[in-house]
Amino acid sequence: MRMYDIIKKKRDGGELSTEEIKYFIGGVTDGSIPDYQISALCMAIYFRGMTVRETCDLTFAVRDSGERLDFSAIGGIRADKHSTGGVGDKTSLVVAPIVASLGVKVAKMSGRGLGHTGGTVDKLEAIEGFRTTLSEEEFIKQVNDVGLSIVGQSRQFAPADKKLYALRDVTATVDSMPLIAASIMGKKLAADDDCIVLDVKTGSGSFMKTVEKSRELARLMVDIGKNAGKKMVALITNMDRPLGNAIGNSLEVIEAVETLNGRGPEDLTEVCLTLAGYMLSLAGKGTPAKCIALAKEAILDGSALKKLMETVAAQGGDANLIADPAKFQRAKFSYAVRSTERGYICAVDTEAYGLASLALGAGRNTAEDAIDYSAGIILRKKTGDRVEQGEEIATLYANDEALFPAAAKKLLAATVVKDEVPEEEPLIYDVVE
Numbered sequence: 001m002r003m004y005d006i007i008k009k010k011r012d013g014g015e016l017s018t019e020e021i022k023y024f025i026g027g028v029t030d031g032s033i034p035d036y037q038i039s040a041l042c043m044a045i046y047f048r049g050m051t052v053r054e055t056c057d058l059t060f061a062v063r064d065s066g067e068r069l070d071f072s073a074i075g076g077i078r079a080d081k082h083s084t085g086g087v088g089d090k091t092s093l094v095v096a097p098i099v100a101s102l103g104v105k106v107a108k109m110s111g112r113g114l115g116h117t118g119g120t121v122d123k124l125e126a127i128e129g130f131r132t133t134l135s136e137e138e139f140i141k142q143v144n145d146v147g148l149s150i151v152g153q154s155r156q157f158a159p160a161d162k163k164l165y166a167l168r169d170v171t172a173t174v175d176s177m178p179l180i181a182a183s184i185m186g187k188k189l190a191a192d193d194d195c196i197v198l199d200v201k202t203g204s205g206s207f208m209k210t211v212e213k214s215r216e217l218a219r220l221m222v223d224i225g226k227n228a229g230k231k232m233v234a235l236i237t238n239m240d241r242p243l244g245n246a247i248g249n250s251l252e253v254i255e256a257v258e259t260l261n262g263r264g265p266e267d268l269t270e271v272c273l274t275l276a277g278y279m280l281s282l283a284g285k286g287t288p289a290k291c292i293a294l295a296k297e298a299i300l301d302g303s304a305l306k307k308l309m310e311t312v313a314a315q316g317g318d319a320n321l322i323a324d325p326a327k328f329q330r331a332k333f334s335y336a337v338r339s340t341e342r343g344y345i346c347a348v349d350t351e352a353y354g355l356a357s358l359a360l361g362a363g364r365n366t367a368e369d370a371i372d373y374s375a376g377i378i379l380r381k382k383t384g385d386r387v388e389q390g391e392e393i394a395t396l397y398a399n400d401e402a403l404f405p406a407a408a409k410k411l412l413a414a415t416v417v418k419d420e421v422p423e424e425e426p427l428i429y430d431v432v433e
């Protein structure tokens with residue numbers, strides 16, 4: 001078999017056989033296929049797509065490219081969630097402690113930022129001392145003792161996805177339905193969870209820009225998971241605006257803690273409670289409505305926040321930062337972005353907001369870039385809000401003042417202000433079961 005022929009076949013719209021897909025992923029994993037051929041096939045898949053059968057084969061090949069985790073030593077039902085990626089999406093930091101505080105085990109493996117989107121591992125590393133790498137024994141022990149652990153993917157876990165993820169990030173091939181489905185479900189199936197809730201984002205800040213495409217991706221991933229014996233649900237949630245008001249790593253951890261204190265932004269709180277409710281429901285705790293009420297209670301009585309503190313302490317992080325987020329190191333400089341028009345914010349390009357945060361140092365342009373954890377954006381106005389000319393719509397934070405003008409320009413260009421009040425969009429579009 002030759003990689004050249006596989007690329008040509010997909011380029012010309014052909015359907016790859018199971019053997020060809022296994023050959024490709026085998027070569028990605030053992031390093032025998034060079035990056036330029038991997039990237040070329042990703043681009044061909046981007047343009048030509050894949051059938052459901054090809055996508056399933058790709059998912060299973062990614063799953064089998066490394067070690068499969070065995071969680072049988074974890075007592076109790078295990079539930080996980082995974083987001084397709086968004087801007088200001090700090091839901092894992094809120095949802096996982098809620099669910100764990102209600103007795104469902106959460107053994108969570110998370111990713112880093114990808115493209116314009118943030119990643120849970122980067123956010124957790126904003127907490128001083130927090131170890132995102134644990135041995136399998138440490139990970140399992142913590143899940144048994146505390147009920148929750150969140151780590152990055154180890155080198156042995158779905159290594160083909162690690163390679164593909166990094167190459168897709170720099171070759172404009174992230175937003176491809178089969179590549180996203182295989183990436184997410186390949187990892188989810190290599191882990192050993194009973195229940196999985198997917199948060200499929202839709203809109204300008206997500207990789208799927210329309211509700212129809214997001215619904216198609218959700219259906220595909222739910223079916224792949226169910227065929228592999230998992231209990232699955234996908235929520236389709238709005239990413240036409242950032243979730244919450246904070247974008248950037250430590251700013252997002254602070255907002256997640258506020259949400260666990262019951263003082264979070266409404267949109268973030270609602271999405272988190274719904275995700276937690278469906279995780280608990282899949283895990284057998286009752287109907288989604290009953291489980292959403294349980295999740296609310298876990299915030300009100302402080303048990304979810306306590307669970308996050310226990311988790312942070314168990315992973316070597318400074319739990320004082322969670323008890324008092326004012327102690328997080330702040331960026332040296334801030335800058336107010338002011339509206340040049342008056343009216344209502346009708347729409348925002350959420351991807352551009354994510355890129356503005358990246359430009360302030362909150363994300364990476366290359367895999368080697370270091371992150372500035374304190375950099376980012378706090379939104380003072382969101383879609384639907386009235387603004388006056390000269391009114392502050394966002395505050396930028398950075399440790400280098402020279403970064404402000406370009407980020408401010410990007411943010412203003414991405415904010416549409418008009419005379420009329422925009423139509424309200426749903427926060428949760430659909431539940432795919």
Ligand code: URA
Binds near residue numbers: 085181
């Ligand atoms: N999250 C993933 O894990 N993979 C993707 O391809 C996109 C989002």
